[in-house]
Amino acid sequence: MTTSKRLYSEHQPRFAIAPMMAWTDRHCRAFHRQLSRHALLYTEMVTTGAVIHGDRDKILGFSDLEHPIACQLGGSEPEAMAASAKIVEDWGYDEVNINVGCPSDRVQSGAFGACLMLEPQLVADCVKAMKDVVDIPVTVKCRIGVDEQDPEPALDAIADAVVTAGADALWVHARKAWLKGLSPKENRDIPPLDYDRVRRLKSRFPDLFIGINGGIGDLELAETFLPEFDGVMLGRAAYHTPQMMGEVDRRVYGDTGEDISPWQAVEAYLPYIEARLSEGARLSNITRHMLGLFHGRPGARSWRRILTVEAVKPGAGTEVVEKALAAVQPQDHADDDFSESDIGSGEAA
Known part of the structure; x- marks a missing residue:
């Protein structure tokens, strides 16, 4: 469909709902679509093993009304990521995204998610393998670093690698992830936010779509980021108080119609x-x-x-x-x- 081919070429996804395990399933996404026609919606993270070998209708099924919709993949083997991306594209998704940010024990045991911040070349290999087989945008969602990494070289290393490999966009959760010592819930709140680090990344890549995520609790704050970044991504705030999404089309995309109540x-x-x-x-x-x-x-x-x-x-x-x-x-x-x-x-x- 035409939506997928212009998502990032025209910097369309100025507002996105983050992929959230156990929350952003097909029912959630269909509900959120009633509140905003334009917001980019993400699936929960799905693993390459599930996509390749599992019940695809259960794992990937969605309604046409959900477009524009992106599928987030969890994996670290370029061949499996490419095969999964092709399946995702054939299923009708508008974008495929690589999870380089989730710190849960589940993804650590599978050597993907936030662990991949330590292996930028492997992420780049996945991006390239996926780009070689699909026409839809291939994007990456990452942290600014993990554990004892210095966010300056860590974020640059991931960005440099995936940009060279052809990534269409980078969504950055503006905190570190601690792979040991913090639970996934604690990793959403305890590591300090560092928006300035993402600003410095954007200054290095003025022509790359860079979206910002993390700690954005309302549309007022989201709007302050839009002059600096290409997109903003909200997670828990949009889920817990979804009525804010009824104002997104007007406030973020400039629609002239009335807000959706x-x-x-x-x-x-x-x-x-x-x-x-x-x-x-x-x-x-x-x-x-x-x-x-x-x-x-x-x-x-x-x-x-x-x-x-x-x-x-x-x-x-x-x-x-x-x-x-x-x-x-x-x-x-x-x-x-x-x-x-x-x-x-x-x-x-």
Whole structure:
């Protein structure tokens, strides 16, 4: 499709939702698409072994409405990465991304993710192998370093290697990852942010698409980065308070239409929910991504309670969502006390 061929040639993905394990599945992405027509959406990280040998419909399946959509791969063998990238392209994705940032034990045992910050030439070999077999953009998402690495040479080494290999874009999470001593959750908060390090990288590569990620909690902060970088990527903040995405098309992409309200997004999402339920999906697996939609608004607690309690019941259908939506009509005061514990904690990839 034409979208994939112009994603980075015209610097289109100015706003992206980060790949997050256990969160950015197909239901989440379809929901987020109701709030923004333009935001670039990412899959959860999928391993090359799963793509090549697993149930591809389960692993890679998505709805046409999700475009533009990128698939993030986890792996470190150039041949397997190339084979997986070709499968991803044939499946219809607009971009394939290499995970060089996740610090979990799972990826460390597989010698990929943030471990690859220590092997820039291997990442470059993967990029080249993938570029040789696909026409869609091949991109890299990395950290500024790992463990005791000095972020100055570490980030330059990865960037130099993948640019030489032909990478179309680099998304940088502006913190180190500690492979030992910190959990994945702690790695999202404890290592200090260093946006200036990413600024220096951008000054070295003014013509390369460089997007910034890490600690960006709202659109106000995101907008401050757009004059400096080609794109901004939000993760947990967008997931927990997705209503902000209803303003993205206007504030980031310059659309002149009205913002999409949470109510409009839910109404637009109902046909998708009905379609997935007819295929055997459980309502709770779909609605769990919607719990934070009305954060800070009157009735938000009732919205969450109805979805949490009733969506798990056998035979639950869209009537549950409609009931929950009716509970968040304007009231005299907000009753919200939303916290991350309401919906678990995702692992950014």
